[in-house]
Structure formats: C-alpha cells, structure tokens
Amino acid sequence: MASESRDGVLAPHRRATTIGLLLVITLVGFEALAIATVMPKVSRDLNGISLYGWVFSAFLLAQLVGIVVAGTSADRYGPERPFLIGLVLLALGLIIGALAPSMEVLVGARAIQGLGAGVIPAVAYVVIGRSYPTHLQPRMFAMLSTAWVVPSLIGPAIAAVVASAFGWRWVFAGIVPIVAIAALLAAPPMRKLPPTDRSPDAEPPASLADAIQVALGSGLFLGGLLAQNLFALLALCAIGGAIALNALRRLVPTGTLRALPGTPAAVLSRGLLTFAFFGVDAFITLAVAEVRGGSVAMGGFALTVGALCWTTGSWIQSHYVQRLHPPLLVRAGFAIIGVAIVLFCIAVSTSVSVFMFAVAWGVGGFGMGFAYAPISLVVLGGAEKGSEGRSSSALQLADVLGCAIGIGIGGALVAFGERSGWSPSSGLVINACIDLVAVIAGVSIASRLRTPPLAAQIQAP
Known part of the structure; x- marks a missing residue:
C-alpha cells in the first residue's frame, strides 16, 4: 500500500491526471450508452430506420478525422489544446442532435459529435504513454474500464426514463453539461504535458488529408451497401474501398494490413476486435425492442451488463498480463466474443427469454475486457519517443474504422431485409455471422502480437 501511494496511479504527482482521465472516459460512457439506448425511439419518431446504422457510422467516420488531428496536435502542441477543441465540437453536435427535425440532420449532428469525440481516446492514450511508466499502464487501462461502471449502471436507465x-431530445441535451464539467476538471492536468521532441527514427506525422480520404472512402463504401441498384452497390463499394485503403496504408504502421508481428498486428487486431463486437453491440436495443418486442429498458440493461463485464474482464487481465502476456489474453478474448455472438443469434432468432440478450452481451463484454487493453499495451510499448500521439492515433483509427464498417454492414443488412420482406431477425443473424469471421481472423493473428521489449518493460519493478 505504501508503494502504491508513492508510485501508483493515484500517487500525489499522478492523482490529478488519473482523476481527469477517469472523468473523461465516464463522459464517453454516458454519451455512448445513453444514445444507443434511445435510438429505437429516435428512428421511430423520425421515421428513419433505413438510416439507423448511419447514425452510428457517421459518428465513427468523423471520429477517424478527429483521432488523427488529435494525435498529431498532441505531439506538436501538447494534449490540452486538441482536448478542449474536441469537447466544444462534441457539445455542438449534441445540441444540433437535440434539435434535429429529421434523421438526415441527426446523422450530420452525429458527424460533428464524432469529430469531437475522436479527440478523447487519442489524447487519453498520449497522456498515459507520457505520464505513466510501463508497469503501471495495465492498471491504468483497467481503471479506465472501471470509469464505465457508473455510466453502465445508470446511463441506459436514465436515458430510458428521460x-x-x-x-429523446433531452437525452442529447442532457449530456452537454457533463461536457462542460469535463472541460473544467480534466484539462488542467494536461497543461503539464508540453510538446515532446520526436525521435529521429519516428514515422512522419499522420496526414489530415489521408484521414479525410479514409473517412470519405469508407463513407462511399457504406453508402454503396445501401444502394438498391446492384451496379451502384458494386461501383461505390469498390471505389470507396480503394480510396480508403490507399490512404489507410499511410496512417497505420507499415505492414498492418499484412499483420506483420508486433505493432502492425496489434493495430489490425484492434480493428477486427471492434468490428466483431460493435457490429452486434449497436443492434442490441433494436433486436430487443423491435425484433423480440421487449422494452427499451431491457435493451439498455443488456448494454449495462456488457459494459460491467467488460470492466471485470479488464481488471482480471491487468493482474495476469505480466504472466500470460498479450497474445494469449487477446486470443482468449476473441474466442469468448465468438461465443457471445452465437448466443446473440439464439436470442434474436428463437423464443427464448429476452434476458438471453443480457447473458450474451455479458459474455461478450468479458471477452472485450480480456482483449482490448493488452492490444493497447503492445502498441504503446512499441511507440517511438515523441510519436506516442501517432501510435495512439493509428490504434484508435483501427478501433473506430472497425466499429464503423461493422455497424455499417449491419445497418445495410437491416435496411435490405426490411425492403426485401425478410423476417426481422434475418439481417441481424447474417450480420452476426460476418462478425464471427472477424473473430476467427483475430484468433489466428493473435500470436503475432509478441513484442519482447514490451514484455521486459511490463516485468520491470
């Protein structure tokens, strides 16, 4: 205990930074869980089920741009400036969303929110990389997972009641004061982290133009998935995919798309992980409320269980990562998520109790807790001095792109199923099967996450 007070994450010289980061992630949790909970009501009110997936995908695609800008700016100017700009954009998007007269306007508002929200994880990773020694980073990532506990317990319930x-408009508006509080309390500790000198061997800063190109290309790809004409579908998907991949290669470590050992494989693993998990997660409340006829509150409860189990898994991995090492934990996490997706398919396509959704997503959250933080440790452990922002941006870029594509594919299948007269569960089950393919790919490349320098640092006293 004495050692923890002198050199732990809550040591006097780190306490303000730790509390500030926990507050910021709590904000992220409230925003994500509250809006996901009320989306079935929003889509009914605005008559926009065909754009259901785009409410999430627009947020995530814009987040890609925010992530790259934040990472580069944090390396160049320090983390405080991009953090404050990001919070202003997040608040602006929430206000426009609260006033949105149509689903199209809401999609635009979510894009503005995404620009601001992209800053938060990138800045948090920069702060952790610069403020905490490597042997404390697993515990800090576990604490960040714990910051989801309060939003998980009360966020969906409060959103459903409000x-x-x-x-539902007051759910968006009610988050704005939390953004203001986060700015007041979390920004001052970041002021102590000035710009850093870049290592001469570090890769060049990420390009804003490349980030925009990835977002636009991904948007074309996802837009193509919604096209009713086969030629338009194939053309838009091919052109959008080519544009996005061309720029993505310059934003991620060399060899990422080939899963080369170390940081490249870790970045690709994060993309596969979020593709598989959030490709189902975004449709939990829709499946409960619209497919199975349950309540929005029950859908929110399933999300709550998932988030709490994510926190539990994260704390467990933080105690074992030094002995078991990241590859084993990541492989186990992917496998557990695979089991959760199978349980989701059972819940959505049979007459079992809707409580099965909570069971399924509790299992899925536990798998995410096992796999998510170890991937972060691999990337931060391999970052060159002065390029922590770029490394964290690459990781978050894969994180968000995986979410956007996974949710976009799911949304396209739901919309196509509605147009084609499928049973309500068919699109969701097909989407879940695609997510299982990502799980299998993640299990197969987990062994490539080994980084000897990281292992040595983690074992340091």
Missing part, C-alpha cells in the same frame, strides 16, 4: 418522460 426519453419516456420528456422525449
């Missing part, structure tokens, strides 16, 4: 009593 939406029922006052309307």
Whole structure:
C-alpha cells in the first residue's frame, strides 16, 4: 500500500491526471450508452430506420478525422489544446442532435459529435504513454474500464426514463453539461504535458488529408451497401474501398494490413476486435425492442451488463498480463466474443427469454475486457519517443474504422431485409455471422502480437 501511494496511479504527482482521465472516459460512457439506448425511439419518431446504422457510422467516420488531428496536435502542441477543441465540437453536435427535425440532420449532428469525440481516446492514450511508466499502464487501462461502471449502471436507465418522460431530445441535451464539467476538471492536468521532441527514427506525422480520404472512402463504401441498384452497390463499394485503403496504408504502421508481428498486428487486431463486437453491440436495443418486442429498458440493461463485464474482464487481465502476456489474453478474448455472438443469434432468432440478450452481451463484454487493453499495451510499448500521439492515433483509427464498417454492414443488412420482406431477425443473424469471421481472423493473428521489449518493460519493478 505504501508503494502504491508513492508510485501508483493515484500517487500525489499522478492523482490529478488519473482523476481527469477517469472523468473523461465516464463522459464517453454516458454519451455512448445513453444514445444507443434511445435510438429505437429516435428512428421511430423520425421515421428513419433505413438510416439507423448511419447514425452510428457517421459518428465513427468523423471520429477517424478527429483521432488523427488529435494525435498529431498532441505531439506538436501538447494534449490540452486538441482536448478542449474536441469537447466544444462534441457539445455542438449534441445540441444540433437535440434539435434535429429529421434523421438526415441527426446523422450530420452525429458527424460533428464524432469529430469531437475522436479527440478523447487519442489524447487519453498520449497522456498515459507520457505520464505513466510501463508497469503501471495495465492498471491504468483497467481503471479506465472501471470509469464505465457508473455510466453502465445508470446511463441506459436514465436515458430510458428521460426519453419516456420528456422525449429523446433531452437525452442529447442532457449530456452537454457533463461536457462542460469535463472541460473544467480534466484539462488542467494536461497543461503539464508540453510538446515532446520526436525521435529521429519516428514515422512522419499522420496526414489530415489521408484521414479525410479514409473517412470519405469508407463513407462511399457504406453508402454503396445501401444502394438498391446492384451496379451502384458494386461501383461505390469498390471505389470507396480503394480510396480508403490507399490512404489507410499511410496512417497505420507499415505492414498492418499484412499483420506483420508486433505493432502492425496489434493495430489490425484492434480493428477486427471492434468490428466483431460493435457490429452486434449497436443492434442490441433494436433486436430487443423491435425484433423480440421487449422494452427499451431491457435493451439498455443488456448494454449495462456488457459494459460491467467488460470492466471485470479488464481488471482480471491487468493482474495476469505480466504472466500470460498479450497474445494469449487477446486470443482468449476473441474466442469468448465468438461465443457471445452465437448466443446473440439464439436470442434474436428463437423464443427464448429476452434476458438471453443480457447473458450474451455479458459474455461478450468479458471477452472485450480480456482483449482490448493488452492490444493497447503492445502498441504503446512499441511507440517511438515523441510519436506516442501517432501510435495512439493509428490504434484508435483501427478501433473506430472497425466499429464503423461493422455497424455499417449491419445497418445495410437491416435496411435490405426490411425492403426485401425478410423476417426481422434475418439481417441481424447474417450480420452476426460476418462478425464471427472477424473473430476467427483475430484468433489466428493473435500470436503475432509478441513484442519482447514490451514484455521486459511490463516485468520491470
């Protein structure tokens, strides 16, 4: 205990930084869980089920740009400036979303939110990389997972109550004061982290133009998935995919798309992980409320269980990562998520109790807790001095791109199923099968995450 007070994550010289980061991630948790909970009500009110997936994908694609800008700016100017700009954009997007008269306007508002939200994880990773020695980073990542506990316990419930009593618009508006509080409390500790000198061997800063190109190309790809004409579908997907991949190669470590050992494989693993998990997660409340006829509150409960189990898994891995090492934990996490997806398919396509969704997503959250933080450790352990922002940006870029593509494919299948007269569960089950393919790919490349320098650092006293 004495050692923890002198050199732990809550040591006097780190306490303000730790509390600030926990507050920021709590904000992220409230925003994500509250809006996901009320989306079935929003889509009914705005008559926009065909754009359901785009409400999430627009947020995530814009987040790609915010991530790259934040990472580069944090290396150049320090983390405080991009952090504050990001919070302003997040608040602006929430206000526009609260006033949105149509689903199209809401999609635009979510894009503005995404620009701001992209800053938060990139800045958090930079701060952790510069403020905490490597042997404390596993515990810090576990604490960040713990910051989801309060939003998980009360976020969906509060969102459901507010939406029922006052309307879903107040869910968006009610998050704005939390953004202001986060700015006041979390920014001052970041002021102590000035710009850093880059290592002469570090890769050049990420390009904003490349980030925009990835976002636009991914948007074309996802837009193509919604096209009703086969030629348009194939053309838009091919052109968008080519544009996005061309720029993505310059934003991620060399060899990422080939899963070369070390950081490249870790970045690719993160993309596969979020593709598989969030490709199902975004449709939990839709499956409960619209497919199985359950309540929005029940859908929110399933999300709550998933987030709490994510935290539990993260704490467990933080105690074993030194002995078991990242590859084994990541492989186990992918496998557990695979089991969760199978349980989701059972819940959505049979007459079992809707409580099965909570069971399924509890298992899925536990798998995410096992796999998510170890991938972060591999990337931060391999970052060159002065390029922590670029490394964290590459990781978050894969994180968000995996989410966007996974959710976009799911949304396209739901929309196609509605147009084609499929049973309500068919699109969701097909989407879940695609996510299982990503799980299998993640299991197969997990062994390439070994980085000897990281292992040596983690074992340091």
